[in-house]
Amino acid sequence: MNSKYQLPKDGGLDLSSAPRDIIHRYERMPARVFENESQGVQYVADLICRMIRNHNANASARDIYEELPPFVLGLTTGRTPLGLYRELVARYNRGEVSFKGVAVYSLDEFYPIRRTEQQSRNYRIHDEFLKHIDIEPENVHIPDGTVSKSDISEYCAEYEKSIRKIDLMIIGVGEQGQIGFNDAGSYAKSATRLVELSHNSRKVHAGQFFGLENTPKMAITMGLGTIMRADRIILMAWGEEKAEVIHQIVEGEVTDRIPASHLQAHPAIEVVIDENAAERLTREQTPWLVGPCDWTPKFARKAVVWLCGRVNKPILKLTYQDYLENSLGELLEKHGPYDKLNIKVFNDLQHTITGWPGGKPNADDSTRPVPSLPHQKRVLIFSPHPDDDVISMGGTFIRLVEQNHDVHVAYQTSGNVAVHDDVVLQNIDTARELGLGDKYDEVAEVIASKKKGKPEPRKLLDIKGAIRRAEARAAVRSFGLNPDTNAHFLNLPFYETGGIKKGEITDKDIEIIVKLLREIKPHQIYAAGDLADPHGTHRMCIEALLEALDRTKEDEWRKECHLWLYRGAWMEWNLGMVDMAVPLSPSEMLKKRHAIYRHLSQKDIVPFPGSDTREFWQRAEERTQNTAQLYDKLGMAEYQAIEVFVKMW
Numbered sequence: 001m002n003s004k005y006q007l008p009k010d011g012g013l014d015l016s017s018a019p020r021d022i023i024h025r026y027e028r029m030p031a032r033v034f035e036n037e038s039q040g041v042q043y044v045a046d047l048i049c050r051m052i053r054n055h056n057a058n059a060s061a062r063d064i065y066e067e068l069p070p071f072v073l074g075l076t077t078g079r080t081p082l083g084l085y086r087e088l089v090a091r092y093n094r095g096e097v098s099f100k101g102v103a104v105y106s107l108d109e110f111y112p113i114r115r116t117e118q119q120s121r122n123y124r125i126h127d128e129f130l131k132h133i134d135i136e137p138e139n140v141h142i143p144d145g146t147v148s149k150s151d152i153s154e155y156c157a158e159y160e161k162s163i164r165k166i167d168l169m170i171i172g173v174g175e176q177g178q179i180g181f182n183d184a185g186s187y188a189k190s191a192t193r194l195v196e197l198s199h200n201s202r203k204v205h206a207g208q209f210f211g212l213e214n215t216p217k218m219a220i221t222m223g224l225g226t227i228m229r230a231d232r233i234i235l236m237a238w239g240e241e242k243a244e245v246i247h248q249i250v251e252g253e254v255t256d257r258i259p260a261s262h263l264q265a266h267p268a269i270e271v272v273i274d275e276n277a278a279e280r281l282t283r284e285q286t287p288w289l290v291g292p293c294d295w296t297p298k299f300a301r302k303a304v305v306w307l308c309g310r311v312n313k314p315i316l317k318l319t320y321q322d323y324l325e326n327s328l329g330e331l332l333e334k335h336g337p338y339d340k341l342n343i344k345v346f347n348d349l350q351h352t353i354t355g356w357p358g359g360k361p362n363a364d365d366s367t368r369p370v371p372s373l374p375h376q377k378r379v380l381i382f383s384p385h386p387d388d389d390v391i392s393m394g395g396t397f398i399r400l401v402e403q404n405h406d407v408h409v410a411y412q413t414s415g416n417v418a419v420h421d422d423v424v425l426q427n428i429d430t431a432r433e434l435g436l437g438d439k440y441d442e443v444a445e446v447i448a449s450k451k452k453g454k455p456e457p458r459k460l461l462d463i464k465g466a467i468r469r470a471e472a473r474a475a476v477r478s479f480g481l482n483p484d485t486n487a488h489f490l491n492l493p494f495y496e497t498g499g500i501k502k503g504e505i506t507d508k509d510i511e512i513i514v515k516l517l518r519e520i521k522p523h524q525i526y527a528a529g530d531l532a533d534p535h536g537t538h539r540m541c542i543e544a545l546l547e548a549l550d551r552t553k554e555d556e557w558r559k560e561c562h563l564w565l566y567r568g569a570w571m572e573w574n575l576g577m578v579d580m581a582v583p584l585s586p587s588e589m590l591k592k593r594h595a596i597y598r599h600l601s602q603k604d605i606v607p608f609p610g611s612d613t614r615e616f617w618q619r620a621e622e623r624t625q626n627t628a629q630l631y632d633k634l635g636m637a638e639y640q641a642i643e644v645f646v647k648m649w
Contacts, residue, residue: 007275007529007565007577008648009035011299022291026251026282028264031271033278037238040272041083044170044234048073049097051168051232056101072167076123076180077106077128079536080172080236085129092133099135105169108180108221109143110205111152111194118454118606119208120145143192143220150192152220160192160226169230173237176200177245177258181221186259190223214452224262232268235260239539240276240530240571247280272282289327295334297348297626302576303331304345305634314635315346345448350636352581352644357396358405358524367532368645369580370524374560379407380522384541384568385415386472386489387599388528391616393566394592395584395624396526396643398479407481408520410488410513411472411542413495416455419464421447423601427467455498461630465491467601474600479591488516494540502537505544511550521557525549528567529646538568562649572623574646575630579647583639584624593617 013023024030034040055071075081091097106125115122122142130140141162147155171179180189183198195206202215209215227233238245249260250271263269275284283290288303308315311322320338323329335341345506351367354360358377359370379400383389389409391396400407424443433437446460456464473483481487490512494503527545528538552558564580567573584592596617597603603615614622624641632638 007646010304011232011294011296013283013290014199014292016293017292017591019291021575023283023624025290028252029250029269029271031246031250031273031278033281033284034272034274035103037274040236040238040274041087044084044272045087045091045646047234048168048170049091052097052099055167055621068101068603069165072100072103072105072163072165074105074166074169074171074222074230075125075129076108076171077124078172080168080238081127083234083238084170089129089132099133101231102135103139103475104135105140105166105222106142108219109145110216111143111145111218111220113145113146113216115142119205134217142381143478145220156192156194158455159220160223163192163226166230167232168569169227169233171227171233173184173235173242173245173249173260174204175241175245177228177260179224179251179260181219182224182259186224186256186258188228188256188262189225192220192226194220209448210452210456217514219603223480224259228262228266230266231323233263233266233270235263235269235271237271237273237277239274240279242273242277243280246273246277248282264570288330292330295331297335297344298576300331300335300341301348302574303328304341305349305576308634315349315569315631316635318342321571322380344450347636349575349578349631349634350516352578353583353631353636354580355399355583356403357453357580358400358403365541370562374523374631377405377523378520379405379524380520380526381407381409382525382541383409383411383472384528384538385413385418386411386476387415387566387596387602387616388538388568389472390592390595390599391620392568392645393526393645394595394620395588395641396566396582396645397476398588398591398595401479401481404487405637408486408488408522409472409481410477410490410516410564411469412466412490412492412513412544413537414461414489414491415468416496417463417498419467419601421460423467424463424479428463457499461496461498464601468599469589471599471601475595476594478598490516492541492544494544495537505547509544510547510551513545514551517548517552518555518557522553523560523562525561525563527563527565528568529648530567530571564645565648566643566645572627573646575627575644576636577646578644580629580645581627582643582645583628583637584641584643586640589621589624589641593621596620625648 034043052071054579092099106121109121110119113120117123125142143159144155173179176184178201181195182198183201197217197219202212202217206212206215247257249263254259254261254264278284286306287293293299304315307318307322307326307328310326318338323332323338332338332341352369354369357370358379359365359366359372359375361372361375363372365372381389428440430442443463446457450456450597469489473487476483476487492509492512494505494509497503527542529542530538621641624643627644628639628642631642
């Protein structure tokens with residue numbers, strides 16, 4: 001399932017009246033922005049198929065005795081091209097394209113590694129793409145991770161020499177601007193070579209190898225110079241975790257610190273991204289600096305909040321000169337004068353703040369984010385992992401329970417792969433000490449039977465899943481929710497691969513969610529709307545939920561139902577987007593922290609925490625306190641912390 005998730009669009013650059021040159025005025029390489037990944041994938045697939053057909057048509061016009069050269073396609077692996085590979089396979093199956101006259105050169109490979117290991121680039125590109133199409137085996141070129149060290153330099157030189165021409169190079173980009181394994185500092189004219197992986201690069205890949213200690217320390221990669229020889233390059237990026245690096249490589253200076261920035265010198269480079277990956281580009285983040293805009297009330301609020309940060313003033317102290325000097329004269333023409341605009345935006349933002357996320361009974365709700373009726377709402381909170389609920393919106397969760405709403409929480413995945421083996425043994429040892437059975441040696445033997453790089457044994461995963469369910473039950477029990485009746489463990493099948501790489505969302509996953517929705521018939525749904533989860537589970541969970549909601553759109557209960565989006569531990573919503581802000585007192589912060597504490601397996605020794613080594617409760621508290629400080633700086637009341645939400649519909 002290619003990602004179709006996108007946030008509601010509210011105002012922005014008026015593309016109908018802005019000339020193309022103006023839209024791209026800040027870009028040092030052209031960027032094509034699509035509403036979602038699915039649309040971007042269609043564009044790139046169209047391009048590949050068209051170039052293959054044109055190549056074959058031109059070749060057929062040659063002398064029949066002249067050897068037909070293949071169309072040469074450079075490819076990458078990872079999450080970024082998965083949707084593209086699925087689309088190309090689908091088009092091949094429909095008879096729309098053939099790869100018999102195509103040669104493939106893969107960008108990189110870990111070293112040392114066997115091609116049969118599931119983490120190898122060789123295995124993945126075959127599993128995800130090549131084995132499903134009619135490409136000739138002799139036209140597949142992938143770096144060999146088994147070449148001896150004594151021969152590796154000569155091998156890399158031969159691989160480089162074999163790449164006489166690349167017609168089209170399809171690449172992704174790492175969050176630090178890496179292309180392939182060309183890390184920061186890579187020479188602009190570098191060739192195919194063996195490189196030592198940086199500590200950060202190894203940490204990024206540690207999850208798929210089940211720990212840093214199992215992750216290769218070296219890799220074979222095409223050089224930047226090799227990539228730049230391609231006739232045409234498409235760089236793809238999806239999701240908000242790529243937004244900062246896309247901003248740097250598209251609008252920033254060329255620097256060895258960000259290897260992908262060297263692509264600015266290529267004469268036929270195009271960046272293909274979705275709106276989430278484009279959110280830091282000037283035309284998306286501050287489009288009033290680019291050209292004429294559609295000034296909806298919410299978009300006007302976004303601009304005013306930006307202006308406050310720019311001039312370091314609260315909303316009600318902004319002056320006419322502040323607007324003019326920061327390219328917001330058009331906003332004043334549409335919504336001025338400035339003093340009335342200040343008051344309007346101040347009131348708009350003030351009205352997002354509520355202590356009643358389920359609606360305040362017997363109150364005028366004309367300016368409140370949530371209607372007062374029905375008073376006791378049925379609320380369904382979707383949590384991708386068994387702790388995202390309390391980490392991301394624990395204060396609001398507690399408030400909804402205390403205000404007597406019928407609150408349910410649905411844990412979409414088991415979260416079993418995020419439990420350390422030592423935690424399993426500790427829990428089994430506790431059961432033994434309590435006289436509840438001695439399974440310690442048996443479980444220790446299962447752990448010892450694990451094979452490097454292979455999915456974990458199902459018996460071990462079941463134990464880890466049980467540990468996480470018990471922790472989630474303890475967390476909601478700590479603030480008064482009955483886990484027996486109101487906590488639902490969906491164990492969506494896509495997650496249950498036993499490894500970091502997950503399966504695809506299928507009807508089975510979606511129908512599990514549909515069944516629960518029709519059982520609860522919620523008035524409010526809360527879901528993780530962020531796409532910055534480094535392992536992609538949040539992304540897949542929101543896609544599955546949106547598909548389930550689409551299948552239930554004709555149900556009677558949907559008429560009164562609203563979907564609210566929270567964000568995970570990695571990012572927070574921009575205040576210009578916020579529809580509801582729930583302030584938390586110091587005591588509510590403590591309740592939330594204590595609920596997070598119940599997830600003991602995730603404290604201190606989380607196996608795959610990403611680059612941020614803080615515990616989840618620390619991330620959550622800092623994020624919500626920072627949000628409260630932002631409201632304070634804008635002139636609102638000062639709160640201890642604030643959790644914020646965006647209304648999808």
